[in-house]
Amino acid sequence: MPPHPVLLPPACRPVAVTVPGLGLTAASYGGLVDALGVAVPTAVVALPSMGLRAEPGAALDPESSADELARRLDEHGLADEPLVLVGHSASCQVVAELARCHPHTVRGLVLVGPTADPRMSPRRRLVVRWLRTAAREDPRRVPSMLRSYATTRLSGFARALRAARRRDLRATLAATTVPVLLVRGPHDHLAPSGWLDALAATRPGIEVVTTTAGAHNLPQTRPAELARHVVTLTRRVCREASTG
Template sequence: MRPAAEVLCVPGVGLDAAAWRPTLDGLPQWPSAVAVLPGYGARRRPGEPLDPVALGRRVARERLAGRSGVVLVGHSAGCQVAVEAARAAPGSVAAVVLIGPTTDPRARSWRRLVVRWLRTAAHERLWQVPTLVRSYTRTGPRHLLAALGAARHHDVRAAVRALDRPVLVVRGPRDRICPADWASELASYGAPGSRVVTLAAGAHMVPLTDGPAVAAVLREVLG
């Protein structure tokens, strides 16, 4: 693995940089940034694509070109964007970390997505709600739902299989959106050395609710 020089995070659908602050606060030694995108912390402008392949190529073009040693970290549907960015700019990426990755093929329908979201929300921490409301309002519900609709049709398994480096899948133990068997399955498509880390606590929103624990995992990668 190439030496890591910086961290680039891709938020989940509807989220923005605030969702990463507790994690990035635990990585003061490394330069870090959050790639806010249409549907992922920003509103969509007319004509802007929302599918993970197009967004991944945008990240590769705008945030990875000319760089090397980047640890690319995705959360939720942002994992799908991160994987596509790594495919588009393999020479820039030292490692790929996927936190609570979507979309499990068993939960692509809106009904099953909602069921898994509700089962997970019951285990989330209430203090994060104001941050989520601000992020979702900034993105806009219409743009959020459109981005989620595009993400649920993307085959992240094929994207992971195409990478030339291992992936690290991280999840909270109470995450029903990314259950343990789905995390293991996705890691199995990665290059040799791909693995899963289940944190000691947390559900789906661990970059926000369990930032120090996520940062500890990332420090191992960066180190």
Template sequence: MSAPVVLVPGLGLGPESYARTVEHLATPYHVVTLPGYGEPAGAREDLHPQALAVALADKIRDRAVLVGHSASCQIVVEAAVRYPELAHALVLVAPTGDARMSSWVDRAVRWLGSAVPDSPKLIRTVTPQYVRTTLPAIARAGEAARHHDLADVISRVKVPVLIVRGRHDLLSTAEWAERLAELSRGEARTLETGAHMPIATNGPELAALIERAAALPSDS
């Protein structure tokens, strides 16, 4: 029997960001939103990935494949390290968290370069999600994620890890994906198309990879 799937939206995004992926999933799934990641945040809420990992764990009912996108990959990895009993496997889609790419200017340039190959139609899809999460929450969560070193944490994950990125993604580079795969003893996969939004642009391919992770034996 396949494990269930828990999907966490990327920074500022909501459940609908996964629409083109989940429509191809046969495995039961649940999308979990968090402050800064689909939900607005209170002024005093801690938006660091470590704190949000605790909030994520509180919303997971069963051992599951944990799927993160972009900055939420940092939350998913923290949750798998802190609560290994909740993680069947990890699928990290376009993960950020490279401490060597820490300046806002560098990230902005790379984000714009990655956005160009993606369909302009995505603008109409993501804008309402950003509005719902609110720009202050997105900025605070993004700043917290910017100082989180994913490479320093991922080596402590004990379950199978798959890193997936689009060929034109400048934020989550092939070098970064391979580094994470090596540190986690996992696998890196670069899709032939897409950039930083494979969850929307490569739904069937990504769903198939998630299904594969869900079908892994529980003692892997």
């Protein structure tokens, strides 16, 4: 059975939406959704190359993916009230683009392991950093990640990665106004601390936290710790909305 593009929490209206990272499926985020639980009911919305197989010729740049995300949110009645959006890796660029282009839809952003640091060019530098990061990931997660890649296909992964590397996340965040929380693992060389500091410097209202352990795949390896950060931001922005 092909993966479903939208996974809704049972019997609750979602307060947050997460978009899978490149090559991963919506099911990969089940641990994070469970950890968020009733505190922050969360839907998972999959997109081409980010949870779903990309058709040949499909536009996979962050702007096009953000427009597709907006369409899916509207289609499922999730755009009526602002949401906290959680991105992971390359999908951070997509949710940030949504906040820029469709600001009425977004109350806050949590960007986990955001890419792509322009200092990783040329490509060999990116490969080296990926290898250093992969060496610190939980090896028990490898089989499920391989199954995800088999589902979403690496051809779409490669095209979306090229498109993501051409878009500077700093410029996107500078054009947004919502609170942003940047989260990285201490062993994440794809989202190094210097890159997150550069993102935070683009404007006020952007904070950085580092988890106590983990590398790039925090939604899979540190779901409970990551969920605490998501809950903290969500409660703050919802409180500010109710008093503002």
